[in-house]
Amino acid sequence: MSTPSEYRSRARRSLVCAVLCFIASQSALALAINEWLPELRDPIYGLKVRQLRKLAGHVPHDRLIVMLGSSRTVHGFDAESFQSRAAGDGQSLLVYNFGIPGGGPLTELLTLRRLLAAGLRPDAVLIELMPVLFVDEAMVTEASHFTAGRLSQDELTLVARFVDSAAGDKLRKEWPANWYAPAYVHRLPIKRLLLPDLLPLAGHEHLFAPYDAYGGVVIADSFRTQQTFEHALDIAKRSYETRLSDFRPGKLARLAYDELLALCREHEIATTLVVMPEGEAFRSWYAGSAWPEAERFVNELAHHHHVTVLDAHEWCDDSGFLDSHHLLCRGAQRFTGRLAESDWTRSFPQLVARRTPIHSP
Numbered sequence: 001m002s003t004p005s006e007y008r009s010r011a012r013r014s015l016v017c018a019v020l021c022f023i024a025s026q027s028a029l030a031l032a033i034n035e036w037l038p039e040l041r042d043p044i045y046g047l048k049v050r051q052l053r054k055l056a057g058h059v060p061h062d063r064l065i066v067m068l069g070s071s072r073t074v075h076g077f078d079a080e081s082f083q084s085r086a087a088g089d090g091q092s093l094l095v096y097n098f099g100i101p102g103g104g105p106l107t108e109l110l111t112l113r114r115l116l117a118a119g120l121r122p123d124a125v126l127i128e129l130m131p132v133l134f135v136d137e138a139m140v141t142e143a144s145h146f147t148a149g150r151l152s153q154d155e156l157t158l159v160a161r162f163v164d165s166a167a168g169d170k171l172r173k174e175w176p177a178n179w180y181a182p183a184y185v186h187r188l189p190i191k192r193l194l195l196p197d198l199l200p201l202a203g204h205e206h207l208f209a210p211y212d213a214y215g216g217v218v219i220a221d222s223f224r225t226q227q228t229f230e231h232a233l234d235i236a237k238r239s240y241e242t243r244l245s246d247f248r249p250g251k252l253a254r255l256a257y258d259e260l261l262a263l264c265r266e267h268e269i270a271t272t273l274v275v276m277p278e279g280e281a282f283r284s285w286y287a288g289s290a291w292p293e294a295e296r297f298v299n300e301l302a303h304h305h306h307v308t309v310l311d312a313h314e315w316c317d318d319s320g321f322l323d324s325h326h327l328l329c330r331g332a333q334r335f336t337g338r339l340a341e342s343d344w345t346r347s348f349p350q351l352v353a354r355r356t357p358i359h360s361p
Helices: 004-035 043-058 071-076 079-085 105-117 136-144 153-160 165-174 187-194 226-245 251-266 290-305 329-340 348-353
Strands: 063-069 093-099 124-129 270-275 308-311
Touching: 043 093, 043 105, 043 187, 063 071, 063 079, 063 105, 071 093, 071 329, 079 093, 079 329, 105 124, 105 136, 105 153, 105 251, 136 251, 153 165, 251 270, 251 290, 270 290, 290 308
Parallel strands: 063 093, 063 124, 124 270, 270 308
Antiparallel strands: none
16 A cells, blocks of 8 residues: 555656656647748748648749739739749749738748748749838838747847837747747647637638638639728728828838848849739828839839839729729739739849849949
8 A cells, every 4th residue: 555655756756747748748849830830830921831832842843933922912913823824935934922911021021031941942023012011100010910929039030120129028028938838829820720610710810811722812803892892991091091191111111121132132033023003092092292202212122122113003993902902803813914914024034044143232
C-alpha cells in the first residue's frame, strides 16, 4: 500500500511530466508555424503562398508575374485570364493575384519580403496604388492591423516604424507569446483549419473568402442591386471621403514604397505601378487639388525608382463596380483585358530581358 509521501511523489512527477509535455507541444507548434505553416500565422498570406507554390509546381512557365495589392486587386485582377491573353515572346507565363484584403503599401512590402524569403522570386510585379492610402493616417491604420502574432521578429521591427512608440512597445511586449503560447495567439487560424464550423463568420469573413486557384475572388455581376450598390457606396464614402477632402500624401507611404521598390531593384524584378480603376462617384470625392497631388506623388515615385506607371484610374465606368472602387466580374474582365493588351504587356519581354540593378541617384 502506497504511503502519503509516495502519492505526493507520483503527483509531482505527473505534474512535471504534464508541464514538460505542454512546453514541448507549444514549442513544436511554434516551430511548425514559423517554419512550415504560414497559414496559422497570417492566414490569407499562408493560403496564397501555398496556392502559388502549387501552381508553380504544376503549371509549366518561364516567367512569373505577381500582382500585389488590396481587395481592389483581389476582385479586380483576373490572373488566369491575364495569363492566357497576355502576348509573349515564346516564353510561357505564370500569373498570380497576391492581393490581400485591407492591404496597402506596408502589406505589399511585407508580402514581397516574405515571397523572396520563401524562394518565390517573381520576374515581374504589378504593384497596386490606391491614392487614398497615401496619407499618414491610412498608413498607421494599416500598420495597426498587424498584430504581433502575424509577424516574425524582423517584420516586427519593420512594422514598428509605421506606428507610434506606444503601439511599437506593445507589439514588442506581445511578440514573445508567439513562442510560449502559440495555441492561444493563433487560436482563430487554428480553429479555422481544424474546426471551421465553430468560428463565427461575422467579423471573420476575410478568413473564408473563396479564392480561386490564381488568388482572385470574383464578385458576380448579379450581386449588385440598387440596394447593395447604395449600401456599399455609403460604406465607401464614410471610409474615404474625409481623407480625400483634405488629401496630403505623407512620408510613411513614401517610406514603404521606397523600400518596396528598392527591394524590387535589388532582386532585379521588373516593376510596374498600377493606379487601379475608380468609378465616377469615388473620383468625385477628390476635392480641390487632391487628384493632382496624388498624380505628383506617383510620378515622383516612378521617376525616382525608374519604374513604369499604368494609370487605369478611368478605365471602367460605374456599371463595372460594386461600390465605385471594387470591380464586379464584368469590370474585372474589362480591366484585365485592357491590361493584357497594354503597351506594358507587349513590352514585358524586353523589361524582363534587361533587368539589372538600378542605383538610385
